[in-house]
Each structure stands twice: as C-alpha cells, then as structure tokens.
Amino acid sequence: MTPLFVEANSGLFYQQRLCKSRTKKLLPLRMSKRPAILNEILKEAVTLKSSGTRLKAIFDLDSTLFDVSPRITKILHAFAELPEIKAKYRKESELLLTVKPHPEDYGVKRTLARYGFSLSPSAEFAQQLVDYWKKYFFGSDYLFHDVPYEGAVGFVNDLHNAGADIYYLTGRDVPRMQTGSVASLKQWGFPLNEDHANLILKPSTGIEDYNFKKEFFMKMDKTDGSVWFFENEPINIRLVLENCPHIKLVYVDTVHSESEAPPPPQVLRIKGYST
Numbered sequence: 001m002t003p004l005f006v007e008a009n010s011g012l013f014y015q016q017r018l019c020k021s022r023t024k025k026l027l028p029l030r031m032s033k034r035p036a037i038l039n040e041i042l043k044e045a046v047t048l049k050s051s052g053t054r055l056k057a058i059f060d061l062d063s064t065l066f067d068v069s070p071r072i073t074k075i076l077h078a079f080a081e082l083p084e085i086k087a088k089y090r091k092e093s094e095l096l097l098t099v100k101p102h103p104e105d106y107g108v109k110r111t112l113a114r115y116g117f118s119l120s121p122s123a124e125f126a127q128q129l130v131d132y133w134k135k136y137f138f139g140s141d142y143l144f145h146d147v148p149y150e151g152a153v154g155f156v157n158d159l160h161n162a163g164a165d166i167y168y169l170t171g172r173d174v175p176r177m178q179t180g181s182v183a184s185l186k187q188w189g190f191p192l193n194e195d196h197a198n199l200i201l202k203p204s205t206g207i208e209d210y211n212f213k214k215e216f217f218m219k220m221d222k223t224d225g226s227v228w229f230f231e232n233e234p235i236n237i238r239l240v241l242e243n244c245p246h247i248k249l250v251y252v253d254t255v256h257s258e259s260e261a262p263p264p265p266q267v268l269r270i271k272g273y274s275t
C-alpha cells in the first residue's frame with residue numbers, strides 16, 4: 001500500500017489508499033496545521049511527482065529542524081559535575097546545575113550570560129567551561145539530547161511521502177558528528193536513506209559552514225528542478241540568495257549566531273513547522 005497525497009486543503013491532508021476491495025478512500029493523514037508556505041511546498045511535491053519529477057527539499061539540522069538547547073544544558077551540567085570543577089569552583093558549579101534549556105540559546109555564551117557568568121577571556125572558569133562545551137557540542141555523544149521543533153518530523157515525513165527527495169545539509173562534520181547525527185535522525189523518525197547518502201556533512205573539521213553550504217549549492221545542476229532549502233543562519237541564506245538565485249529559500253526564524261542581520265523581507269520565513 002503506497003500512500004499518496006491527493007489533496008491539501010485548509011491544513012488538512014489526505015492520503016489515498018487502495019483498499020483490498022480496490023475501492024479508493026480518502027483518509028485523514030494529519031490534522032496538524034502548518035504555515036501556508038509549507039502546505040504549498042507539499043502540494044508542489046505532489047504535482048511534480050505526478051508529472052514524473054521530484055522536488056528536492058534540503059534541511060539544515062541545528063536550529064532548523066532541531067532545538068539544540070537541551071544539548072547545551074546537558075553539557076553544562078556534565079561540566080559542573082566534574083569532581084575537579086566541583087572542588088575548585090563550588091559556587092559556579094551549583095549555579096551551572098540550575099541552567100535549564102531555553103529556546104533562544106545559541107552556542108554557550110548567551111546561556112552563560114543569562115546566568116550571570118563572567119565571559120572575560122581571562123576568567124579561568126569560563127575558559128575551561130567554553131573549551132569543554134566546544135569539545136562535546138561538536139561531537140556525537142550529546143546529540144541525542146536534541147529535540148525536533150514541533151511539527152518538524154511530521155512535515156519532513158509528509159514531504160518525503162508526497163514524493164520529495166529529502167536531504168540534510170549541515171555544518172556538522174563527518175569525523176566528530178556523523179555517528180551521532182545518524183542516530184539522532186533515526187531516533188526521531190526523520191527519513192534517512194539506508195546508506196545515509198542524504199545526510200551531507202562537512203568532510204573534515206576546519207571548513208567554514210557558510211563556504212561548505214554555498215559550494216554545495218553552486219555545484220548543483222541548475223536542471224535539478226525545484227529545490228527548496230530550509231536554513232536558520234542568515235549568512236547561509238544570503239550567500240545562497242546571491243550565488244544561486246534558482247534555489248528557493250525558507251528562512252527558519254528560530255535562533256541564529258547573530259553574525260549578520262536576518263534576511264530581507266522577500267525571503268520566505270517560518271517561525272516553526274506548526275501554527
């Protein structure tokens with residue numbers, strides 16, 4: 001039984017099932033409401049499939065599909081629990097253990113500032129903490145703490161079932177983060193090819209995320225058809241916009257590095273995958 005989307009209307013989607021009796025029934029697939037643009041992309045995937053082509057949907061991971069704040073929190077707690085840190089910085093350790101995930105957290109500095117830690121580079125405690133955070137944030141061990149944004153798993157699966165090819169394009173790198181990324185995507189039920197070929201990570205450390213992503217899109221054939229890219233970092237959006245105007249963009253307005261201003265208003269944006 002192959003599910004096919006046949007209608008998209010008012011946020012309600014239906015799948016067509018060929019029943020044993022060979023009669024066709026329309027059954028409700030998903031009741032969740034989504035931003036209108038996501039419904040339009042689903043409809044486009046259905047239309048393209050019926051004409052023999054496939055829409056390509058490319059998703060960043062961190063802060064695009066996944067809320068990473070639980071990962072940040074767990075790493076800070078693990079640092080605070082280290083015996084040598086507890087012994088040397090008892091007050092700071094106790095404060096760190098009160099940190100809770102916050103959806104606007106990005107990296108570690110914003111979190112630390114919220115709890116009143118000094119971020120001076122000369123502050124030995126802060127430096128040790130940041131070093132520890134970097135080691136584990138850019139690794140596989142804590143990735144399973146990430147939580148998909150509400151509606152993200154459903155939307156990506158619906159898009160996949162509607163006939164789109166799904167790719168994940170991330171600034172994570174193969175040596176440190178491939179194992180955990182595969183496990184995390186599987187854990188949450190995101191569609192992943194058996195050989196993980198649709199998970200595209202940086203081949204090595206030391207490559208800037210924005211260059212990696214820009215070059216990925218610049219190498220894509222313009223005849224690849226309809227390509228949608230979902231991304232939370234304004235710099236990545238801008239570079240794709242400037243260099244690959246045929247790529248259709250959705251700015252996922254969650255949280256970002258603040259290295260530059262959000263994209264101009266003509267770029268489509270969503271706050272999340274449900275309304």
Ligand SMILES: [Mg+2]
Pocket residue numbers: 060061062063064232233
């Ligand atoms: Mg991101």
